[in-house]
Amino acid sequence: MELERQSSAHKMKIRDVQQEHERQVRQLQDEMRSRFEELQKQQQEQIDSITREANRQIDEERAARTKEVSELKSEAEKEMAKLEAMMDGSGEEIRRLRGEVQNLQMDLNNERMTSRSLMEKLQEAASNSVKMEQNAQELRTKIDMLQSDGSSVQQSYSTLEYRYNEAMKEIQTLNQKLRAEETVRRKLHNQIQEMKGNIRVFCRVRPPLGPEECANISLPDKDAEGTQIEILGGEERTPFGNVISKNHPFAFDKVFGPAAQNADIYEEISQLVQSALDGYNVCIFAYGQTGSGKTFTMSSDDGMIPRAVRQIYQTARHLEERDWKYSMEGSFLEVYNENINDLLGNPNDMDKDKHEIRHDPKSMTTTVTGVTTVNLDNPSKVEIILNRAMKNRSVAATKANERSSRSHSVFILRLMGYNTATGERCEGTLNLVDLAGSERLAHSQSTGDRLKETQSINKSLACLGDVIAALGNGKDGNHIPYRNSKLTYLLQYSLGGNSKTLMFVNISPLQAHLAETLTSLKFATKVANTYIGTAKSKKTKAITES
Numbered sequence: 321m322e323l324e325r326q327s328s329a330h331k332m333k334i335r336d337v338q339q340e341h342e343r344q345v346r347q348l349q350d351e352m353r354s355r356f357e358e359l360q361k362q363q364q365e366q367i368d369s370i371t372r373e374a375n376r377q378i379d380e381e382r383a384a385r386t387k388e389v390s391e392l393k394s395e396a397e398k399e400m401a402k403l404e405a406m407m408d409g410s411g412e413e414i415r416r417l418r419g420e421v422q423n424l425q426m427d428l429n430n431e432r433m434t435s436r437s438l439m440e441k442l443q444e445a446a447s448n449s450v451k452m453e454q455n456a457q458e459l460r461t462k463i464d465m466l467q468s469d470g471s472s473v474q475q476s477y478s479t480l481e482y483r484y485n486e487a488m489k490e491i492q493t494l495n496q497k498l499r500a501e502e503t504v505r506r507k508l509h510n511q512i513q514e515m516k517g518n519i520r521v522f523c524r525v526r527p528p529l530g531p532e533e534c535a536n537i538s539l540p541d542k543d544a545e546g547t548q549i550e551i552l553g554g555e556e557r558t559p560f561g562n563v564i565s566k567n568h569p570f571a572f573d574k575v576f577g578p579a580a581q582n583a584d585i586y587e588e589i590s591q592l593v594q595s596a597l598d599g600y601n602v603c604i605f606a607y608g609q610t611g612s613g614k615t616f617t618m619s620s621d622d623g624m625i626p627r628a629v630r631q632i633y634q635t636a637r638h639l640e641e642r643d644w645k646y647s648m649e650g651s652f653l654e655v656y657n658e659n660i661n662d663l664l665g666n667p668n669d670m671d672k673d674k675h676e677i678r679h680d681p682k683s684m685t686t687t688v689t690g691v692t693t694v695n696l697d698n699p700s701k702v703e704i705i706l707n708r709a710m711k712n713r714s715v716a717a718t719k720a721n722e723r724s725s726r727s728h729s730v731f732i733l734r735l736m737g738y739n740t741a742t743g744e745r746c747e748g749t750l751n752l753v754d755l756a757g758s759e760r761l762a763h764s765q766s767t768g769d770r771l772k773e774t775q776s777i778n779k780s781l782a783c784l785g786d787v788i789a790a791l792g793n794g795k796d797g798n799h800i801p802y803r804n805s806k807l808t809y810l811l812q813y814s815l816g817g818n819s820k821t822l823m824f825v826n827i828s829p830l831q832a833h834l835a836e837t838l839t840s841l842k843f844a845t846k847v848a849n850t851y852i853g854t855a856k857s858k859k860t861k862a863i864t865e866s
């Protein structure tokens with residue numbers, strides 16, 4: 321029973337617990353329900369809020385999209401308008417493009433044609449190339465052949481080089497020989513000149529210039545080797561009353577008639593100019609009465625002075641091949657009234673400046689103090705010199721020819737040579753002298769200045785004759801009166817010794833001048849008969865006067 325009771329109590333307890341549990345479950349269920357409902361309510365509220373918010377956002381979004389669509393629409397409309405406008409212009413563009421397409425089409429056609437012709441050319445070139453290849457092959461074969469000949473060519477070259485060197489040696493030997501021969505030539509030339517006579521006389525008769533009566537003069541033919549001239553005089557009565565015809569024959573180294581030109585005359589004297597280049601002193605005088613042609617012979621444009629200077633230039637150039645170098649300087653003096661004037665100096669100093677002659681016996685050279693010396697490095701300078709001299713003379717006299725008749729002019733050319741190979745030196749002087757008129761004016765006819773001039777001319781010409789005569793008579797050491805006149809003193813080293821002298825006796829063809837002509841020819845004959853120096857001069861005697 322207890323057990324029963326306990327079981328029933330236990331059962332009752334279990335029921336109570338069960339009931340309590342059921343109540344708690346119900347309570348929990350209620351709580352859960354109310355909680356659920358509350359949560360449901362909250363959730364509904366949240367959903368409503370979210371829905372509202374979403375709707376609001378949707379509305380906003382819609383509004384924004386609507387706005388955007390309308391903007392896009394208007395933009396599209398604008399684009400459409402633009403496109404329409406472009407569509408209008410594009411018609412033109414299409415036409416242009418079509419034209420361009422046509423042009424391109426044509427170009428394409430042209431290019432095709434060009435390409436075709438290029439293809440043709442290419443084919444041609446290809447065939448040419450084949451030919452060239454063939455030629456090249458032939459050339460290669462030839463080169464091979466030549467190369468195989470190369471060694472023989474090399475050999476020929478060596479032979480040629482050897483021959484060239486031999487030829488150069490020969491040239492050097494020949495040059496040495498040439499120089500030696502030049503020295504021999506100088507010696508022989510000098511010997512020939514000496515054999516011809518260290519003093520020579522040429523006679524020149526000028527042509528008549530007007531209708532004046534000419535003297536009866538027998539002249540050599542122009543072509544003949546003329547050496548004789550004869551003045552055929554008129555009839556003369558002897559002291560016994562007999563009438564005889566007196567002729568005056570003369571002989572000189574050379575006689576030139578009126579037709580002779582300066583060129584013909586120069587030919588004869590060019591050898592003396594050569595002697596000056598070879599180192600000798602040479603004097604060429606023109607002697608004769610006023611108007612007989614002295615200046616024409618010496619200083620005219622084609623006279624002896626310009627010709628000599630030209631020859632010297634030419635020969636000096638030629639001698640350069642034989643290693644000779646020349647320098648030359650010229651001065652032009654005047655001896656007037658026994659005073660020396662510088663014809664290349666200041667014209668206002670004429671007849672005022674005192675110039676002195678100085679000799680150097682060691683070098684056998686003469687200098688004149690204070691005179692102008694011109695370096696003749698150009699042949700045209702001689703013209704300048706001659707013109708200057710002429711000008712100075714015309715300043716010193718009213719007429720240049722008046723002055724030239726009464727004074728001696730001396731053109732002095734100093735030639736200095738140096739052989740760069742042998743070291744030889746030579747120095748020669750060429751003096752070209754135009755003497756004062758030789759007419760003998762009677763002292764009684766002259767007075768004052770004229771008398772003084774006449775006296776000094778007569779004195780200096782007589783002195784010249786004396787010096788030449790003394791040289792001719794002279795034995796070594798014999799006195800030669802050089803100092804007796806300025807002219808002979810100036811020319812001391814160019815007169816006598818080994819120097820060479822040539823005198824032109826210029827004569828007029830006129831009857832009126834016959835007496836002076838005879839005087840001149842007699843003076844010249846004395847000179848011509850003079851023997852000077854070591855060599856024998858060619859004997860020139862006057863043909864017997866009948």
Ligand SMILES: Nc1ncnc2c1ncn2[C@@H]1O[C@H](COP(=O)(O)OP(=O)(O)OP(=O)(O)O)[C@@H](O)[C@H]1O
Nearest residue numbers: 526527609610611612613614615616721724725757
């Ligand atoms: N061979 C010639 N041929 C042509 N004319 C000449 C010849 N010789 C001289 N004459 C002329 O004769 C004139 C006188 O000559 P030139 O002046 O040379 O004489 P000159 O002897 O020098 O006289 P001067 O003593 O006065 O100086 C000049 O007009 C000149 O041109």
